[in-house]
Amino acid sequence: MGRSPCCEKAHTNKGAWTKEEDQKLISYIRAHGEGCWRSLPKAAGLFRCGKSCRLRWINYLRPDLKRGNFTEEEDELIIKLHGLLGNKWSLIAGRLPGRTDNEIKNYWNTHIKRKLISRGIDPQTHRPISSIGGATTAPQQQVMAATKAPPPMEATSCEENNNSSGGGGASRDGDDRSICLDLNLSISLPCQASEEATSAAASTTSSCSQAICLCCHLGLRGSDQACSCHQSTEDNSQQLRIFSDSICE
C-alpha cells in the first residue's frame, strides 16, 4: 500500500527545537488543543513534521510532565510493569503519571537494565541470569543479549519474591506463563511483590481482593465509554494504588 510521507521533507526543520518553535507550539495547542497533528505545523507556523510536533509536545512541553529523577518507587514499579507487559512503554507510562513512554524507555535502557543486571536478573526475561545460561558473562554481553531476547510475557516480575516465599496465589512457571500471555484473564500475582514495589503509593493498600477491569488494568481508565468500573480517575496516587491492587489481584 503506497504510503505518502508524513510531511514534505524539503521544507521541514530537523534536529533540536528552538525556544521560538516551542513557544509557537505551546501557544497553538493552548489555543486550539491537541489533535490534527498533520495540519498543526502549518497552522502554527512551524516548519516541522506533524509527528515531530506531537513528539515534542508529548515528551517535553506538556504541562503535566513530571521532570526530574525517577524515585525508587517508580523504579520498582517500572520493573514490575515491564515484567508484566514487556516493552509496552506507552502502557507502562500510562501507569506512571507525568512520565512519558520515551522517558521511561530511555530510563530503562540507561539505568534499570544495568540495575537488574547488577542484581543478577536478566532485564528482558526478568529471570535470574544464571537460569538462562551464561551466568558469568560480562554485563555488556547480557545487555546485548537482553535486547535481542523475545518479550518476556511471563509474570516473573516477582522473581525475587518467588525465590523466598512465593507469595500469594500464583503458582510457579506454568501458571505464571498463562497469567501474562493473556491479560484478559484476571491477573494473579503475589501481594507481597507489588506491595514492595509500590509501597509508597500503596501504603494504605491492605486488601488484594479487589477485582479490576481490563480497561483499568491496561491503563484505559478514564475512558468512560470503555471502562465500567466506578473508581475515580482524578488522583494520580489513587491510580497507582488501584494498579497495585490490580497486580495484587
Added chain:
DNA sequence: AAGCGCGCCAACCGCAAGTTG
C-alpha cells in the same frame, strides 16, 4: 588544556493500527 570515550536523552524513522471516505 586538549583529546578521548562514554553515557544520557531528545529526536528521528519505519511500521502497525485505527479511521475515514
Added chain:
DNA sequence: TCAACTTGCGGTTGGCGCGCT
C-alpha cells in the same frame, strides 16, 4: 470492502555534556 490517510508506538540514532587521562 478497500485504499488512502492519520495517529501512535517502539527501536534506533546522533549530538551534547561530563569525566577521565
